[in-house]
Amino acid sequence: MVTLKQLAKELNVSISTVSKALNNSEEIGEDTVKRVKELAKLYNYTPNKVALSLKQNKTKTIGVIIPDILNHFLAKVLFGIEREATQRGYNIITCISNESLEKEEEALDLLANGSVDGFILCVAEESQIKNEINHFKRTIAKGLPIVMFDRVAHDVLCDKVIVDDFDATYKATNSLIAEHRKNIAFISRIDDISVGKLRERGYNKAILEKAIQEPLVLKLNKKDDNQQKIKSFFKKHKNIDGVIAADSSSGIIAINTALNKGLKVPKDVSVIGFASKSVSEHSIPRLTIIRQHAKQIGANAADLLIRRLEKKYDEEIDFKTKIVKTTLVNNKSTLKQ
Amino acid sequence: MVTLKQLAKELNVSISTVSKALNNSEEIGEDTVKRVKELAKLYNYTPNKVALSLKQNKTKTIGVIIPDILNHFLAKVLFGIEREATQRGYNIITCISNESLEKEEEALDLLANGSVDGFILCVAEESQIKNEINHFKRTIAKGLPIVMFDRVAHDVLCDKVIVDDFDATYKATNSLIAEHRKNIAFISRIDDISVGKLRERGYNKAILEKAIQEPLVLKLNKKDDNQQKIKSFFKKHKNIDGVIAADSSSGIIAINTALNKGLKVPKDVSVIGFASKSVSEHSIPRLTIIRQHAKQIGANAADLLIRRLEKKYDEEIDFKTKIVKTTLVNNKSTLKQ
DNA sequence: GTGAAAGCGCTAACAA
DNA sequence: TTGTTAGCGCTTTCAC
Numbered sequence: 274m275v276t277l278k279q280l281a282k283e284l285n286v287s288i289s290t291v292s293k294a295l296n297n298s299e300e301i302g303e304d305t306v307k308r309v310k311e312l313a314k315l316y317n318y319t320p321n322k323v324a325l326s327l328k329q330n331k332t333k334t335i336g337v338i339i340p341d342i343l344n345h346f347l348a349k350v351l352f353g354i355e356r357e358a359t360q361r362g363y364n365i366i367t368c369i370s371n372e373s374l375e376k377e378e379e380a381l382d383l384l385a386n387g388s389v390d391g392f393i394l395c396v397a398e399e400s401q402i403k404n405e406i407n408h409f410k411r412t413i414a415k416g417l418p419i420v421m422f423d424r425v426a427h428d429v430l431c432d433k434v435i436v437d438d439f440d441a442t443y444k445a446t447n448s449l450i451a452e453h454r455k456n457i458a459f460i461s462r463i464d465d466i467s468v469g470k471l472r473e474r475g476y477n478k479a480i481l482e483k484a485i486q487e488p489l490v491l492k493l494n495k496k497d498d499n500q501q502k503i504k505s506f507f508k509k510h511k512n513i514d515g516v517i518a519a520d521s522s523s524g525i526i527a528i529n530t531a532l533n534k535g536l537k538v539p540k541d542v543s544v545i546g547f548a549s550k551s552v553s554e555h556s557i558p559r560l561t562i563i564r565q566h567a568k569q570i571g572a573n574a575a576d577l578l579i580r581r582l583e584k585k586y587d588e589e590i591d592f593k594t595k596i597v598k599t600t601l602v603n604n605k606s607t608l609k610q
Numbered sequence: 611m612v613t614l615k616q617l618a619k620e621l622n623v624s625i626s627t628v629s630k631a632l633n634n635s636e637e638i639g640e641d642t643v644k645r646v647k648e649l650a651k652l653y654n655y656t657p658n659k660v661a662l663s664l665k666q667n668k669t670k671t672i673g674v675i676i677p678d679i680l681n682h683f684l685a686k687v688l689f690g691i692e693r694e695a696t697q698r699g700y701n702i703i704t705c706i707s708n709e710s711l712e713k714e715e716e717a718l719d720l721l722a723n724g725s726v727d728g729f730i731l732c733v734a735e736e737s738q739i740k741n742e743i744n745h746f747k748r749t750i751a752k753g754l755p756i757v758m759f760d761r762v763a764h765d766v767l768c769d770k771v772i773v774d775d776f777d778a779t780y781k782a783t784n785s786l787i788a789e790h791r792k793n794i795a796f797i798s799r800i801d802d803i804s805v806g807k808l809r810e811r812g813y814n815k816a817i818l819e820k821a822i823q824e825p826l827v828l829k830l831n832k833k834d835d836n837q838q839k840i841k842s843f844f845k846k847h848k849n850i851d852g853v854i855a856a857d858s859s860s861g862i863i864a865i866n867t868a869l870n871k872g873l874k875v876p877k878d879v880s881v882i883g884f885a886s887k888s889v890s891e892h893s894i895p896r897l898t899i900i901r902q903h904a905k906q907i908g909a910n911a912a913d914l915l916i917r918r919l920e921k922k923y924d925e926e927i928d929f930k931t932k933i934v935k936t937t938l939v940n941n942k943s944t945l946k947q
Numbered sequence: 948g949t950g951a952a953a954g955c956g957c958t959a960a961c962a963a
Numbered sequence: 964t965t966g967t968t969a970g971c972g973c974t975t976t977c978a979c
Binding site for chain 1 (some may be wrong): 611656657658659660661663664669671679680682685686688689692693696701702704705706719720721722723724726732752767777836837859862863866867869870888889891892894
């Protein structure tokens with residue numbers, strides 16, 4: 274890499290002259306500016322990012338800590354974060370916590386050494402279960418702002434971007450009740466994290482309020498053979514005529530299982546799941562989905578963080594919680610279309 | 611963040627003493643070392659990463675440029691890269707090229723300003739179509755090594771990690787021929803990128819060598835309604851009894867379409883697709899898959915890059931191409947199990 | 948055993 | 964208009 278020093282030497286001027294010329298300072302003479310810029314272009318000069326970061330005490334880099342990048346929703350949020358950040362001149366350093374508290378702490382501590390200006394993260398499952406928030410507080414105390422999305426720690430004061438999980442399943446369940454479904458089941462592979470709980474509560478509320486049935490819930494484990502579990506569930510509860518799935522695979526598997534048992538979808542069973550458009554194609558008929566607008570969640574999170582980073586007055590204490598509403602997209606696995 | 615300066619001041623010693631003490635230099639007296647370390651611990655001192663990078667002229671950071679993070683395979687590779695990099699003390703800065711040549715160039719140029727020590731990337735679709743490789747050469751000329759994976763530019767001299775795409779479909783097709791399938795179709799949504807072409811060639815070779823049919827290929831566009839296209843394809847070619855799918859969704863959709871038309875899988879039609887275990891569950895019976903070992907590809911790429919970065923002699927010119935072999939995992943969508 | 952000083956690449960206050 | 968200098972946080976050589 275070419276440095277200012279080398280340019281200065283070659284042009285027989287001082288380093289600061291070169292620096293000012295390249296930064297369009299008014300101080301420098303017209304033709305000096307021209308000479309400098311020409312040589313800089315010739316040598317493809319770009320300012321050294323590391324030196325700039327050291328000097329200005331900010332890196333224009335955001336640390337992103339994701340629990341699981343193979344989760345389609347989280348990957349999509351990451352996509353949204355990356356796009357917004359890039360557009361606003363920020364890079365992102367990605368760490369994967371693998372749902373582990375320890376890795377989450379490590380990532381936070383590691384990047385808090387000057388590598389990033391702030392964090393965007395989704396709380397790891399283990400951290401949620403153990404309700405551990407000290408590492409977040411510690412990081413914020415160091416002066417590094419955090420924005421949490423999707424799974425958040427309510428007891429940490431910071432900006433947040435969340436989904437209306439409770440409302441989403443409440444409405445989805447009601448929409449099945451409106452189809453006169455009388456045995457609506459709730460299937461979840463994420464019952465131990467905050468959003469999974471909220472989704473279950475939304476379902477429960479709708480059932481207890483309006484339906485003539487008791488709540489009927491199947492909780493899956495990540496290590497389980499989900500196809501098998503869902504099949505047994507259908508076998509045990511022969512009268513299921515509606516399914517709300519809290520995660521992206523369960524909905525698809527539920528449809529395929531129902532079809533496999535000779536049921537018609539949506540005539541005999543309606544299914545709604547949290548999933549993306551691309552996954553919804555994995556069943557015929559297509560799964561009716563609750564869209565979470567993952568990209569927008571990511572973009573919002575990045576926006577909140579960058580705005581906080583670029584605020585002149587860092588005394589701001591009022592933290593924002595932004596709710597990105599889900600949309601029910603009626604495909605062919607439900608009657609109402 | 612606490613700095614050496616502050617520690618030095620508080621201890622009434624010089625900055626260099628503190629630095630040496632913390633780095634276990636033999637020069638410093640025992641109890642000075644002790645005092646320094648205690649205070650450092652108390653204040654939770656960590657060396658400023660940016661200052662270190664500037665001083666040592668290396669960042670311990672890898673730039674990763676991915677065409678599409680919503681692609682499950684690519685996300686999994688990223689996972690593998692992240693894990694290996696983290697274990698070896700490197701961070702990763704992720705950029706998404708969105709299959710665009712321009713964004714790929716931007717990312718490369720942007721991070722070549724001292725932000726990273728080298729790159730791991732998968733060539734964008736547009737770059738492959740236009741066969742543009744100058745930006746890669748330019749980057750390497752700047753002294754930043756590149757490791758390419760999956761989709762690579764053969765005319766660029768650098769380390770590469772690839773999949774045995776040709777062999778994979780050749781063998782998969784042969785495995786269907788061995789099941790006495792007589793009308794094996796090839797479905798691809800990725801026919802414009804290098805790996806898509808290789809996969810088609812492997813299929814063609816097997817068909818032309820051993821089968822009694824002509825090659826039968828369906829090429830899908832990303833914007834198409836894939837369910838519809840595949841349905842029409844099955845309608846037009848009623849005698850299809852085998853399918854090789856070059857991408858992860860097409861295989862699932864093919865099975866579901868066949869079932870929907872009343873065909874039995876695998877009795878009437880066998881299906882094999884490039885997909886991951888989790889996606890294979892999206893059909894009943896489960897899709898027989900060609901596993902690409904994405905995580906391992908990522909880990910290998912990171913290993914190659916880090917080894918090159920840490921070689922004392924940077925004169926090394928012999929570049930390695932590592933082939934990670936696919937595995938055919940027989941699930942229930944084929945006869946042979 | 949400890950400290951002063953230089954230098955990584957850059958910006959900016961101040962001097963000329 | 965241009966140059967000198969200090970300093971961001973750190974390591975390391977060389978003096979003391």
